[in-house]
Amino acid sequence: MKYYELEVGMxxxxxxxxxxxxxxxxxxxxxxxxxxxxxxxxxxxxxFGKRIVHGALVSSLFSAIxxxxxxxxxxxxxxxDVRFMKPVFLDAEVKASVVVASMxxxxxxxxxxxxxxxxxxxxxxxxxxxxxP
Numbered sequence: 001m002k003y004y005e006l007e008v009g010m011x012x013x014x015x016x017x018x019x020x021x022x023x024x025x026x027x028x029x030x031x032x033x034x035x036x037x038x039x040x041x042x043x044x045x046x047x048f049g050k051r052i053v054h055g056a057l058v059s060s061l062f063s064a065i066x067x068x069x070x071x072x073x074x075x076x077x078x079x080x081d082v083r084f085m086k087p088v089f090l091d092a093e094v095k096a097s098v099v100v101a102s103m104x105x106x107x108x109x110x111x112x113x114x115x116x117x118x119x120x121x122x123x124x125x126x127x128x129x130x131x132x133p
Contacts, residue, residue, distance in 0.1 A: 001071040003108045003132040006100055012070025013097040016061055018053045020090060026057045052087040058124055061096035062114045066130055070098055071110065075130045082114065082126035092118045098128070108132055 027033055035042035036052055043051040059082045066075055088094055095117045102111040110132050116124035 001132070003071075003103075003110070006071055006103065006110055006132065008100050008102060010070065011097060011099045012065045013095060014061060014065055014069070015093055015095045016064075017091050017093045018057060018088070022057065023051070023053055023090060026054055030054070030056065032056070048087045048089075051090055053090060053092075055082070055084045055124070058084070058088050058094060058096075058116055059114075059126070061094060061116065062098060062112075062126075062128060065096060065098050066112075066128070070100075071130065071132050075110075075132045077128065077130055078109075079129040080114075080126060081128075082124055084124050086118070086121055086123045088116075088118060088123050094118055094123065096124075101127070 023037055027038055032054055036046050037054055040051060063077060066077055098112045098114050100110055101113045108131055110130050112128045114126045114128055
């Protein structure tokens, strides 16, 4: 989508469950080998009681929406601020959604509100800015 095609209120979303393999591959690629993500026994003694998905992996769903759907190919992701409200456990379905919150016509920048839910629980929320040609 081109900048001139976007309007405040437009949205995009996707649903993904992160598997064992997703978490292991992300750990390897990112270098984040925290046992809370990889070791059942260590995670059992954590405040969550079991392994959790990396927050950065959860927030990558926003990037997936931006690059493929809203606004899509050609958009440049230039800013993100995300808070993680609750843990995401392996194989839980995360619904990530983005909504156009405002537009900067002078610079072709689009401001988005971003949220992630597991069932009705808010697990991540934030803001993003994209340059859209």
